[in-house]
Amino acid sequence: MYGMLLESVQHFVQLEYGDEIWQKALQLSECKYTVFNTHQVYPDHIMGCLASALAQITSQSYESFMNFFGKCFVRFFSNYGYxxxxxxxxxxxxxxxxxxxxxxxxxxxxxxxxxxxxxxxxxxxxxxxxxxxxxxxxxxxxxxxxxxxxxxxxxxxxxxxxxxxxxxxxxxxxxxxxxxxxxxxxxxxxxxxxxxxxxxxxxxTRQLAPFSCSLLLEMFPFAILFNSMLEIVGCGERLIQVAGGGNKLLKQSVPKFFRLRRPKGIGFTWKNIINLKSVMFEIELLRGELVPKKEGSNLTAENTLSDKAGTREIEIDGKSISPYALRRDSQPGLKNILLKGQMRYLDDINAVIYLCSPVVNDINELPDQSLYLNDLNQHGLGKEMVLAGWQHNSKLGLMFDKAEQRATELENNYSLLDTWKRRGDDLLYSMIPMTVADRLRTGKSPLSTCESFDCVTIMFSELVGFNSTTVQDIMELVSTMNAVFSCFDSLVDKYHVYKVETVGQVYMAVSGAPECSENHAQNICDVSLCMMRHVKQLQIPSGTKVDVRIGIHSGPVVAGVVGIKVPRYCFFGDTVNTASRMQSTSSPGMVHVSKQTKEKLPKDRYVTQNRGLVKLKGKGEVATFWIFEKPTAVE
Missing domain, CATH: 3.90.1520.10 (H-NOX domain)
Known part of the structure; x- marks a missing residue:
């Protein structure tokens, strides 16, 4: 179906149900098109899929939406003057x-x-x-x-x-x-x-004396007169001429020499013709069935038509030719002729006359059909249309070609727009959590993103063992940090942990914010122990031995978006400072947790070791613990 039908659906669904419902319908129906072009052809199933999706979203019936779509099209095509x-x-x-x-x-x-x-x-x-x-x-x-x-x-x-x-x-x-x-x-x-x-x-007022049927067939030189048995009883003069003269068509069945092109999807029967008397018919004259004998050819009345395997073929000079092959432009004068006109029932003789004229799109088609301008109806506009079409057809074709080219370019541009939009979303979500970014997109103030959390767990991890004294050492440090932190990035999403930032050699992550989670302490400990294992297995290009020390603490925080250029989702509060102190007092290769974090961990999931009292800046001496994983406890 053409895009105009789907355009009408999109316009009125967005108008009456809102753009949010329309986007949900596109997603649910798995429609890959976001914009429909008027003259572009789309698969027929799209409309049914959209109706099913909207019915599911709104709890209405599929039939009601298909009915609504039909009304939408009638309202919409008024924009085009239809x-x-x-x-x-x-x-x-x-x-x-x-x-x-x-x-x-x-x-x-x-x-x-x-x-x-x-x-x-x-x-x-x-x-x-x-x-x-x-x-x-x-x-x-x-x-x-x-x-x-x-x-x-x-x-x-x-x-x-x-x-x-x-x-x-x-x-x-x-x-x-x-x-x-x-x-x-x-x-x-x-x-x-x-x-x-x-x-x-x-x-x-219109009682007229009878007149000769030959006069009617002379006025309409391509007319066909047939009875209820679909038997041809009369033909126009020009039709007889292009058929090769004589009476080849008379007393023959109409479907033998003619094929119905329009209306589509119906059989060529007397009942259908009577029912569709108000409709324009297009009938194709099959020239392959009426090939005239040429001088020097072996085409005779006996071998003109032979039925081979149920297919009628024509033998010319000993060669079998399909009648439909004669439609090709390589056969001048033998191309099928398309007739267009109306069926009129003559009740006094119980017959139908097909008042028609040939369809000629361009003057160059006349020789292919063995036609000339004086063959066309003298009282019609056939000649003028052929000549006008010859002058304007090339311009019209060029306009259609340009329109299709622009439609293709527009579709490609929309595809590129979607691609870059996804890339932009990925970049934005790498700096700001998705839920927070979506709130900002709705026009809310950045201050509205500031909120407090009763309890989260924060982790700081630092690379240790580097002496950056030369440019080469610094380059190796940057390369090592990239390898280690890229490894950490691939792990945090698996354990529902949000990466906050990296500052120098320190990697900061949190669980329980901005998405609340009851298992925030467990998530942080799981990802920390997993980081330890992966760092030991990581192959560093420079061959440098890498070690990390990790500190973890749980408590309340305040979080929000800070900055306009390169905005960040930052955390504030004493919990952040304490977690940082836990990391700075940790040891290489160890995970250092506070008492508050230990109390929130499930029992028997980890192996813990009391480290004793550790002096933290601004906190004095506090009890802390080392934590280790049990075999097979953490995947």
Missing amino acids: DVTIKATGRHFTDFLENVDNIHIQFALSYPKMKSPSMYLTEVDENGCVLVYRSGRQGFTHYVMGQLDEVAEDIFNLKLETSVLSQENVTIGTRNISIVHFRLNFDNSQYISAKKAETAAHLE
Whole structure:
């Protein structure tokens, strides 16, 4: 489907439900598109997935959202002036229903890849009508009902009640077609009155004497007259001429020499033709079935058509050729001819006449179809359209090419925008916790991020054993710090620990803030012991022996975002100072914890050793402990 249908959905969902609901629907439906381009073709399943996602988010039904999407499209296409086309179709709502297929055919010029459904009426009365809807798409029944409701109410000022009489899926050729019969109840009295008045006027003022059928076929040189058995009983003069002369088409079955192109998804039957009498038909003349005998060729009446394995083939000069292969441009004068026009029922002879003319897009196509300008209807605009198309077709094609190129560039730009947005988010979340950063994005003041925590656990870890006296020593120190701290960074997320910062050779981390956790002391001790093991196993490029000393303390803190340039999420309070003192009084290769941290650890998970009283600056002598891991206790 074209992007305009999905544009309408996005616009009205954001308008009525908000952008947050729309973004959730995109994520839940796994839709990779964030913006839809009007003339770009998208997979059909996107609309159904969006309806299912919105139904799940809002606890409404899938059918109600498909109905809502149909109404959205009718409201939305007024922006493009398409409502004017509907208003100009006819005086009554029934006139519009009879001409839906014709509207789709006209829009095929702007939307050449459109796979439009087919609609026709089978019963019309003063209380409404029965509408038959045929489409290759499945699951769009309520979408169509929404469209009909909105057109009736907004354009024709009618109250419409729609019900489904029957619904079935049939297979025609290789296509699965969904056929739905709707009963549309509305005030149709004006349409019925107009039809009765028209019939009465016709009987009183338009009684004409019979005239020869040959005159009608002369006026419409490509017309086809056939009976209820689909047997050709008359042809226009030019059609006979391009068929090779003679009476090759007379008394032959229409489907033998003609293929139905539009309306799509229906069989070429008498019933369908009568039901769709108001719809424009496109029928293709199969030139492969009418190849004239050429001088010097072996094409004879006996060997013209041979049925091989169920496929009709043509033998020319001893070679078998598929009739459809003759459509190629390499076969001048043998290309199939596309006829476009209307079926009219002649009740006095119980026959249908197809009043049509050939579809010629460009003057260069005339030789391929063995046609000339004087073959076209003299009373129509066929010649003018061919000549105008020849002058403007190249410009129009160039405009479409540029539009498609710009649409592709726009899609690529949006893809790059998403990529850089993700990179920006990753960089922001590396400096500020995600929950805090999201609060700032909503426009809240940085001061609003400042909050207090009753108890967290803070760890300081320092690299020891370096003597940075020369430039080479400093370079080795930087390389070693990068290797060790990168290792630490890969561990903290695993244990739900937040890295605060690194200052010189000191690495600071916290658990319990900004995401609260009851196991903050255990998380810090687990990651500290894991760091010890990994440092011992780490291969340093310079071969320098690396050792760390770690200090841990638990207590209350205050945290918040500080700074405008390179902002940081910082922690303040006596707990931070005490944890730093625990690290500075620790020993290489040891994890030094305070009494407050030890009391918050689960029993029997670690091996602890009383270090005794240790003098901490500003604290005096306090009891501290060494902590070790039990075998298999920490992964």
